[in-house]
Amino acid sequence: MGAITEGANGAIAVAGDETSLTFTPYQVRLADGTTIAHETRGGNMSAVWAVDLGGGWFAEIAHLGDGPNGGELVMTVTHIDQERTRRWVTIGALWADELPPHVGPSWPVAVDLALGLMEGTPDILPASVTKDDVEALHQRLLGALHG
Incomplete structure (x- = not known):
């Protein structure tokens, strides 16, 4: 039986029926030790990577553009069973209180793309962040960039 667990420092553990992963804002580690990171952070991923965790659990990891430090990852998790489909989205280090x-030009674009991942009714992780919070961040970023 799969599950999602929020941990310290933005870590999110996702367990499917066959394997699991741990997402952090700049790296994903699978149960077998495989590490996924953006190429600017020493990894091999340039845009998107996906995995079937088993039991109807799927994860997609993407680099939508650089945020405050570069190489930030976002994750979408989908669980499909006979009764319903459920989705979770985390934007990792693209989020900032x-x-x-200095705000780079790709950060607002990356957050805008992340907002597109939040269409429908996914759960946002961490649970303390809402879609409204992300929309407000996007507006603050645009304001900082364009004055």
């Missing part, structure tokens, strides 16, 4: 002095 406070903006740094």
Whole structure:
């Protein structure tokens, strides 16, 4: 039986029936030790990577553009069973409570693309962040970039 668990420092564990992974804002580690990271962080992924975790659990990891530090990852998890389909989305380090002095041009674009992943009714992770929060961040980023 699969599950999603929020951990410390933005880590999210996803367990399917056959394997599991741990997502952190810049790296994903599978149960077998395989590590997924964006190529700017020493990994081999340039855009998107997906895995079937078994038992109707699927994860997609994407790099939508650089945020405050570059190489930030987002994750969408889908669980499909006979009764319903459920989705979770995390934007990792694209999320920021406070903006740094400089906002690069790709950060608002990446957050805008992440908002597209939040269409419908997915659960947002961490649970303390809402879609409204992400939309407000997007507006703050645009304001910082374009004054």
